[in-house]
Amino acid sequence: MSRLDRSLIAHMAPFEGLNPTELDRMIGQARALRITKDHAVFDQEQDAHSFFLLLDGYVRVIKTTPDGEEVTVRYISPGELMGIASALGRTTYPASAIAVVDCVVLAWPSGMWSxxxxxxxxxxxxxxxxxxxxxxxxxxxxxxxxxxxxxxxVAHALLKLVRQSGKRTDEGLLIDFPLSRQDIAEMTGTTLHTVSRLLTAWEEQGLVRSGRQKVTVVEPHRLLMLAEGRTEKT
Amino acid sequence: MSRLDRSLIAHMAPFEGLNPTELDRMIGQARALRITKDHAVFDQEQDAHSFFLLLDGYVRVIKTTPDGEEVTVRYISPGELMGIASALGRTTYPASAIAVVDCVVLAWPSGMWSxxxxxxxxxxxxxxxxxxxxxxxxxxxxxxxxxxxxxxxVAHALLKLVRQSGKRTDEGLLIDFPLSRQDIAEMTGTTLHTVSRLLTAWEEQGLVRSGRQKVTVVEPHRLLMLAEGRTEKT
DNA sequence: ACTCTTCTTTGATGCGGCGCAAAATACTTG
DNA sequence: CAAGTATTTTGCGCCGCATCAAAGAAGAGT
Structure with a gap:
């Protein structure tokens, strides 16, 4: 079993202001886990045994309705905590967390929170x-x-994702993980059809470039104008 | 200036598990305020100088968009805290709180939170x-x-309000504060017109009774079925 | 290379509910 | 009680977007 070093987490926002000794004490209690793509870190309604820190990868947090529809609550990036139900006095997870790529997470027992x-x-x-x-x-x-x-x-959703995980490429800012039309629809309360139509329209206007499970924002500024609702001059 | 007694707050949820001495210490630091109907307890974007406990009345928490639309975030009932920005490390209020009837609140300086x-x-x-x-x-x-x-x-919103402030009357469960079609529209992301049409339709079916700024739910169960989307047989 | 599966595109159709307009009703105030 | 104001009701036309349907396109597995 591999040793965990404090340097893994020292620079991450949740641990800001902790000294090395404190970091060591925290990471000493952590377990590292690999979660392969499309597998759950934790599941809605289940007993909240642990809370987590995402070290590497991306995780999608979703709520499932009684009749099976999925709504995406947010995407988690490296350095973010998740499953912190225990900090809020809950005993079950209110949502599910699914790895959108292979991920590495740290886990602590919930009881340790307080x-x-x-x-x-x-x-x-x-x-x-x-x-x-x-x-x-x-x-x-x-x-x-x-x-x-x-x-x-949809424009707002894309901008949020770009801010969170945008990677400069020669075409523009690429969202750094696989993202389908369906995924975008689940973030925005619409259908994949409508998302598809919007993306092709925006592609024609040069705002974005997109392909299978991949979106690049070419002109963030113009996309923002659209998101803010100031009227577009063709 | 009137003395504040711990019996005011002892039975309220936020103070569960506190002993009399602790209650006295907390209430000793509080200021009681009267907020008259339609006046603000605190305002969006403003410096979060205090956090509050509602002692009596009802308060509507709203967010205003850049272009002036108002969205109701929630209604606060007696015994609930509000304006607890400081507990979450914020320095400004993220929303405004408006008294929907004459209210009494306790206020503590934000700095006291920690x-x-x-x-x-x-x-x-x-x-x-x-x-x-x-x-x-x-x-x-x-x-x-x-x-x-x-x-x-809309059905869900009404049920939520009834659960929060429903008062038994001979007609059914009356929502205990003035509530206009516009107010309901702002809770549900629709227009007052649509709310009006829905309410008259429901009134014809005997689900609710409503008048000017007043809604009584006559058949909570049938309204719940409607909210859950199971099809209505006329 | 070929099949299978997943994801995307595109068209056609229909309707929920918004926007606009105006009237009716219910309180309020002098 | 009359005038004024806020709230609610109702009708009508239209449009954004969901729904249904089907065909392409891009990878994955064998």
Whole structure:
């Protein structure tokens, strides 16, 4: 079994303000896991035994409705915590987390949460700041869904993904993991058909370039204008 | 100036598990405020100087979009905390809170949050449980907006309000504060026109009774079936 | 190279619910 | 009680986008 070193996590936002000793104590309790593509890190409704840190890869957090529809809550990037139900006094996971590529995660037993939070106040504060941001995001999503048209929502979704995982290429900013039309539809509350039509239209206007499970934003600025709803001059 | 007594708050959820001494210490630092109907408890974007507990009345939490549309995030009932930006490491309020009737609130300076949280761990845990619930709610809203039709969303909204503030009357369960078609529209991402049509249709079917700024749910069960989308047999 | 599967594109059709307009009703205030 | 204001109702036309259907395109497996 491989040793875990604090350098793995020292630079990550949740651990900001922790000294080396503290980092060692935290990582000493962690288990590293590999999650292969399309497998779950944790499942909705299940007992929240652990909380996680994503070290490498990308994870999609989804909620499944009683009648089987899937809604994507968010994408997790390396350095983000997930499954922190225990920090919020829950005993089950409210959503499922699926690896969209092969991933590496660290896992801590949920029971350890309160211990960490009181022993390392910075860690607690960092986590709650994250929770605050996610609450904000969720409310922003509600506002978007209430007030914006589909094209604006899709534009916003793409911009968010680009901000989170955009990689410079010679064509523009490539979203760094496989992302299908269906995936985008599940983020924006529409259908893959509509997403497909929008992307081809935008491709004709030179805003994006896209292919199978891959989207590159060529002109973020013009896409933002569209997202904000200021009228487009052809 | 009136003395505040711990009996005001002792039975409220955020203070569960606190002993009388602790309650006294907390309430000793609080200021009581009256907020008259239609006035703000706090405003979006403003410096988060205080956090609040609603003692009496009802408060609507809203987000305003750049172009002036208002989206209702939630209604607050007596015994609930609000404006707890500081617990999540924010320095400004992410939304505005408006009294829908004359209200009484307690206010504590934001700076006191961390002190309370560490001195009274139960209070901290209770608060974070609340935050967890709100995050859940927000995600549930996103799922609703993504997958449900307007009539289902309106039905869900009414049921939520009834659960929160339903008062038994001889007609059914009355929502205990003034609530216009416009208000319902802002909760569900639709227009007052559509809400009006739905309510009159439901009234004809005997599901609800409603008048000016007032809604009574007559048959919660049938309304729930409608909310869940199981088809109605006329 | 060929088949199978997954993902994407594109067309045709229909409808839920929004936008607009105007009237009716319910409170409020002098 | 009359005038003024806020809220609700209702009709009508239209359009954004879902739904249904089917055919391409791109990889994956053998």
């Amino acid at each position: 211990e960490f939070a009181s022993a390392f106040p910075n860690f607690g504060a960092n986590t709650y700041r994250t929770v605050g941001n996610r609450l904000q995001d969720a409310h922003a999503r509600v506002v978007e869904m209430s007030t914006e048209q589909v094209d604006q929502r | 002190e309370f949280a560490s001195a009274f761990p139960n209070f901290g845990a209770n608060t974070y449980r609340t935050v967890g619930n709100r995050l859940q709610d927000a995600h549930a809203r996103v799922v609703e907006m993504s997958t449900e039709q307007v009539d289902q969303r």
